[in-house]
Amino acid sequence: MKLYLSMSHDPAYNLAAEEYLFTNSSDECVMLWTSEPSVIIGKFQNPYAEVSLTECERHGIGVFRRNSGGGTVYHDRGNLNYTVFSKKSENSPDYKRFLTPIIEFLATLGISAEIRDTSAIFVDNKKISGSAQSVIGERVMHHGTLLFDADLSALSRLTGHAREKIISKAIRSNPSPVTNIKKYMPLPCSTDEFSEKLRDYLGGDEAEFSENELQRISELANTKYGTWEWNWGKTGSFVLESDGLTLSSSHGIIDSCSCHTDVLCGERLIPSVIKDKLAATVGEKEAARLTEIIFD
Secondary structure, three states: OEEEEOOOOOHHHHHHHHHHHHHHOOOOEEEEEOOOOEEEEOOOOOHHHHOOHHHHHHHOOEEEEOOOOOOOEEEOOOEEEEEEEEEOOOOOOOOHHHHHHHHHHHHHOOOOOEEEOOOEEEEOOEEEEEEEEEEEOOEEEEEEEEEOOOOHHHHHHHOOOOOOOEEEOOOOOOOOOEOOHHHHOOOOOOHHHHHHHHHHHHOOEEEOOOHHHHHHHHHHHHHHHOOHHHHOOOOOOEEEEEOOEEEEEEOOEEEEEOOOHHHHOOOEOOHHHHHHHHHHHHOHHHHHHHHHHHHO
16 A cells, blocks of 8 residues: 655645546555645535635635535644545445544544444544545545544634525535544644554555656646636535525526626625625625625
8 A cells, every 4th residue: 555645735736636646546545634724615515505705715714625525624734634545345435444444543542433424433422534435437535534633613613504595406514513633632642743643553655746746736736626617616506595685606606696786797706706896886884794695
């Protein structure tokens, strides 16, 4: 087994590295990585229904769409991500196959964990890991989060909102109470040290990307995972109904709106863009109110 440790903390780059290994390698391998604060949505999700976008914009938190299903997660440098690339089993999707080694690893640290909801790991009745899978041909990619020392207040502010005023066919997240693994460690430990322990437990031969591979990954990050067209433009059609306002959108663009249609139609659904457009027409106070209805 090959073991890759991403040296980048750019979410777009790390998602691109996942796709590169998934589609260009036939080896059994694992990649460990952490990202700067960001929100990662599932491939088939609607970010407008899952994320507090005004909070993200206010704090400079990017929203990225991964290339697998599942729900929305929060990443920061206290969240260790692991991605396993392997041959598909006969019982695919088979989460237990990939989650059991993580539970066994935690047991070596004196932490009792269990699988719940098929694809999650819980400690003390709180979630410390969620995971998702993607299959291409006979190859499977399983990736998961490990909340070690994440900012749980930021996680709560930015995700898990389940905005019922949005009518959409997109996959919805299933929020659960969360906790950090660090709380249960018998001895003080940093996220980097925790990552080293996991690397030692998994074993395998440490591998590095070649210069050509790094270039191809960067190109994929720049042309896909770092673009508005992928992260927002892949959003399916939806309708928002709230406080007397009805808005319809497809591919992240406003199709119609029950108020100020002439100003908003055709605009990208980005908080700052919408607020500025409205402010020029109805003033800043009303623009702030309407923006809050649309995005919060």
